[in-house]
Amino acid sequence: MSELLEANLFQVFGNRDAGSRRVAIERTYAADVSFTDPEEVVHGWDALEAKAAEILQQAPETFVFAADGRKYVGDAIGAMPWAFGPEGAPILHGVDVITVQDGLIQAVATFFGEGEQP
Numbered sequence: 001m002s003e004l005l006e007a008n009l010f011q012v013f014g015n016r017d018a019g020s021r022r023v024a025i026e027r028t029y030a031a032d033v034s035f036t037d038p039e040e041v042v043h044g045w046d047a048l049e050a051k052a053a054e055i056l057q058q059a060p061e062t063f064v065f066a067a068d069g070r071k072y073v074g075d076a077i078g079a080m081p082w083a084f085g086p087e088g089a090p091i092l093h094g095v096d097v098i099t100v101q102d103g104l105i106q107a108v109a110t111f112f113g114e115g116e117q118p
Contacts, residue, residue: 001073005080014065030104037110
């Protein structure tokens with residue numbers, strides 16, 4: 001669970017290299033994964049890849065994701081708080097909650113800090 005939480009944040013959503021990001025997606029998520037954030041819900045590897053690329057393309061190159069507290073792990077559900085922005089000076093905080101089945105992420109739900117918007 002801990003490894004999947006880190007892969008979701010760093011190898012996919014924090015990864016600006018499209019090729020290695022796609023490899024991480026196929027290794028980490030079920031083919032029919034769903035991703036939900038306050039803006040939309042997307043389904044499948046291609047849509048998840050497009051969402052990660054869009055987030056990174058809209059942000060300055062100096063913006064990075066960082067862990068923002070301890071992970072919470074269970075048998076099938078885990079959560080990881082994160083921060084996004086210039087290293088050491090994030091402008092957005094949130095938490096990703098993942099649901100896992102058969103060793104792959106089936107669903108990701110992303111929540112932003114209260115009063116924060118991308």
